[in-house]
Amino acid sequence: MDISIEPTWGEQLQSELIKPYFKELVEFLKKEHAETHCIVFPKKELTFRAFEACPFDKVKVVILGQDPYPTKGHANGLCFSVNDGISPLPKSLKNIFKELASDLGKPERILGDLKDWAGQGVLLLNSVLTVREGEADGHSKKGWEAFTDKVISLLNQKEGIVYILWGSKAQEKASHINRFRNCIIESSHPSPLSSYRGFFGSKPFSKTNDYISQRGGDLIVWC
Numbered sequence: 001m002d003i004s005i006e007p008t009w010g011e012q013l014q015s016e017l018i019k020p021y022f023k024e025l026v027e028f029l030k031k032e033h034a035e036t037h038c039i040v041f042p043k044k045e046l047t048f049r050a051f052e053a054c055p056f057d058k059v060k061v062v063i064l065g066q067d068p069y070p071t072k073g074h075a076n077g078l079c080f081s082v083n084d085g086i087s088p089l090p091k092s093l094k095n096i097f098k099e100l101a102s103d104l105g106k107p108e109r110i111l112g113d114l115k116d117w118a119g120q121g122v123l124l125l126n127s128v129l130t131v132r133e134g135e136a137d138g139h140s141k142k143g144w145e146a147f148t149d150k151v152i153s154l155l156n157q158k159e160g161i162v163y164i165l166w167g168s169k170a171q172e173k174a175s176h177i178n179r180f181r182n183c184i185i186e187s188s189h190p191s192p193l194s195s196y197r198g199f200f201g202s203k204p205f206s207k208t209n210d211y212i213s214q215r216g217g218d219l220i221v222w223c
């Protein structure tokens with residue numbers, strides 16, 4: 001598996017890519033892709049799409065997911081995102097759009113590809129960047145968690161970033177974030193199992209723009 005990461009991220013992560021754990025991760029992925037009975041999502045060329053879509057020096061907001069959708073045709077390299085035309089939308093994404101509409105008082109978004117968010121400085125990062133078809137968490141504890149810990153630690157060298165952490169796994173990353181120099185927005189996960197435990201009504205989108213506005217930045221156009 002060839003590793004190709006957007007240049008500004010590649011410069012930041014070059015020392016991480018040569019560490020033993022990451023080399024072991026790459027070998028694991030090569031074997032997974034080579035197995036005829038094993039299908040890995042997203043496609044190899046989309047594994048690092050989150051970085052390609054949002055360069056290091058452009059990051060204003062981080063939305064952290066768990067791992068890619070394990071359903072064929074869903075994962076597109078950006079957390080929670082699917083390609084436009086996917087119907088029905090994954091339930092977590094549908095709930096995100098419900099909260100977005102409620103939060104901002106706008107019609108519910110129907111387009112599932114969140115590349116427009118990424119283009120405005122929203123890093124749509126999963127904690128684990130790959131998954132086996134039909135096996136949620138199938139690639140957990142293979143090295144991705146250490147890699148994305150490093151990503152968050154690198155971003156923490158900057159300040160004024162909004163981190164949107166939905167669910168306990170995302171919130172584990174908070175230990176790598178300086179709360180005094182950044183904004184952390186936490187709630188339960190948008191999945192149907194937990195969305196009614198605090199996700200709905202949490203207003204992450206308006207809170208994000210309020211923080212950006214206070215710092216004189218350009219607001220995110222969410223929908």
